[in-house]
Amino acid sequence: MSAPVARYERAARKAQADGRIPALSVALHRADREPWTCTIGDSGNPDHPLGPDTRFRIGSVTKTFTAVLVLQARDDGLLDLDQPISAHLDVPAHGDATIRRILSHTAGLQREPAGDVWDTLITPDAAALLAELDRAERVLPNARRYHYSNLGFAILGQLVAKLRGGTWEQVLADRILGPLGLDATTVAAPPQAAVGYLVDAYSDAARPEPQFDLRGVNPAAQLWSTASDMARWAAFLVSPETADPDGKVLAAATLDEARWPLTTRDEAVWSSGFGLGLILVPQGKRVVDVGHDGAMPGFLAGVYGRRGGDGTPGGLGCAVLGSSGTAAETNELVHELLKLAVEQDPADITPWAIAPPAPAAYRSVLGVWWSEGSPFAFSWRDNTLRATYADAPAGLPPSVFQPLDGQPDMLRTVSGREAGELLRLTRDDAGAVVQMHWATYRFSRVQEGFDGGPASAGAGR
Incomplete structure (x- = not known):
């Protein structure tokens, strides 16, 4: 085992032990090295022991996929980001909310669909989500400040589905998962799914959490995946020139636009921002981690790529997926591993060479x-x-x-x-x-x- 890999594995094992995470799956992807993966713990699935192909819920990392679908539609001339949603959807309320504001969580829409969805674990289907929009509040004025909204991204998913003439699930498979070869990323729970747990705060007992489909809210948080697929996705978000050199999925310039910070997430502590569907976490010295965190009952996920800084290789992405809904170590480890990757195994230095003179x-x-x-x-x-x-x-x-x-x-x-x-x-x-x-x-x-x-x-x- 090389010295960098030993450091990665130790960091992962420490996070799993400190966070008391039943199953942890980690992957590092970079354009200039072979991928690194590591799994620790027990899947809780007797038919499918924990391994690199174990699937975890990635929660709100799903939003990054929906954001890319929206930007694809814009690049194809199907919408304008500054149009209100009512230009494309027949909604009973909040039709003036613009697509750009919803993408950046600055439209003021309430966090969830109307009703106690986290008590009932029943969410509306796609048609009801839109038909019942008048039951949801505009909790803040448009453009007032950042306010996270699963409801907003659910609406965007239905918008894309209507424009493309299919369901969000079909459009996702046809326009992202297939072209990028993300074969382990699915809407439904596969047989290899890990069990998600609530780990008791005062003992080492753990209770399996219920799993349910989000239906109309699928575009906000439904997907299942592996750490390997998600590390590759993170690499795409920061370095499309290495992950998608032909621009089959999205133009590199459009991802540049998506990564531009449109709002800070906290008015007092400017430790992270939000672009068009992407969380931006500055790491100092002109380095930023770009991606998203995810949470669903029994699961946490951190999926980020790194841009900028000396020694950062192209296509550097990391995913940390865990089967505990409360272990903050899951979301911290992804940034630690990106930092270690650059410190322990920086990008090779390209020799300088004479070039033709200026015209x-x-x-x-x-x-x-x-x-x-x-x-x-x-x-x-x-x-x-x-x-x-x-x-x-x-x-x-x-x-x-x-x-x-x-x-x-x-x-x-x-x-x-x-x-x-x-x-x-x-x-x-x-x-x-x-x-x-x-x-x-x-x-x-x-x-x-x-x-x-x-x-x-x-x-x-």
């Missing part, structure tokens, strides 16, 4: 330019023009530019500082760039005031 049209741009009294370095890397603010914090990504079609002197900022803004080049008679305007701010080769006078001249001109 002649942009060579006079390279070097230091000044704007608002501050220096910016413009360079040519990876076949793109880019800019870095001299006083930027370490690790801050550069701004990257792409020329507009047929307009080499007009470039769009496609990422980094001033994303979306234009960079305009001005040339002299010899064709050299002598001035630039970026986001309308003037850039010159010497430090100038806003009146155009050089700083070196002091009060004079």
Whole structure:
């Protein structure tokens, strides 16, 4: 056993023992290594002992799948994220809630469907969920703040089903599970299902929890899966270029959009945020874990991938699935394992190699330019023009530019500082760039005031 694997396994065994988790299944996925899996404990299923193929309920991790289905529909022109749901669904109430607000849990919808569903363990079917929406409250004004809503994601699932002309379950299988080969991820409990437990707080007794189907609320929390499938799913969420290089499921740019934080989850402690269906957990030094936690009676799940930071490999995803509904260690372990993976076995370092020079049209741009009294370095890397603010914090990504079609002197900022803004080049008679305007701010080769006078001249001109 290698040293990194020994550390992973020890962390998993400690979490299982400390959390008193009857069955724990863990997987790490990365594009540059073989997957690592580990199972500890007892499935509680006499016909199917615990192993890598044991299935666990993943609860609200299901929402990440529903979010991807919604974004697929948007990319296919079937909806606009800023449309109200009433543009596509005939609902008796709350039709003004927009798709984007529901995706980011900022629409103010109550948490669950109307009724005491966690007492009865009976949820409405898909038709009743929508027909009875007038029984549910809008507990907060639209866009007021983050408020988690299973009801909201259930509505989104039915929206996707209507637009695609099938059920949510069919659309999920056809458009995500099949294309990505997530064969162990199912809507119904399979024969290999682990038993979920409530572990007694004051003894080592454990009571099996009841299992039930969520029916109309399936798009919020119904799925079962393995740690291996979920680690691969997490890798897709953070690195689609490695998990889905042809963009069969979703464009990489769309996942970039989904990962952008739209709200913090706590107004006082900004320790996590929410994008379009994704939880974002900063880990310091420009590192963020992206994914979702899940909970259902007797089960907890943590499914996250990691982006950013020195040594983070592409396609790094982790899943921790446990058969206890109360062990917080399940959700903590996923972040610990992602951290250990980078510390113990960082990505290989690619040797630097000589590359072709910048195109002649942009060579006079390279070097230091000044704007608002501050220096910016413009360079040519990876076949793109880019800019870095001299006083930027370490690790801050550069701004990257792409020329507009047929307009080499007009470039769009496609990422980094001033994303979306234009960079305009001005040339002299010899064709050299002598001035630039970026986001309308003037850039010159010497430090100038806003009146155009050089700083070196002091009060004079």
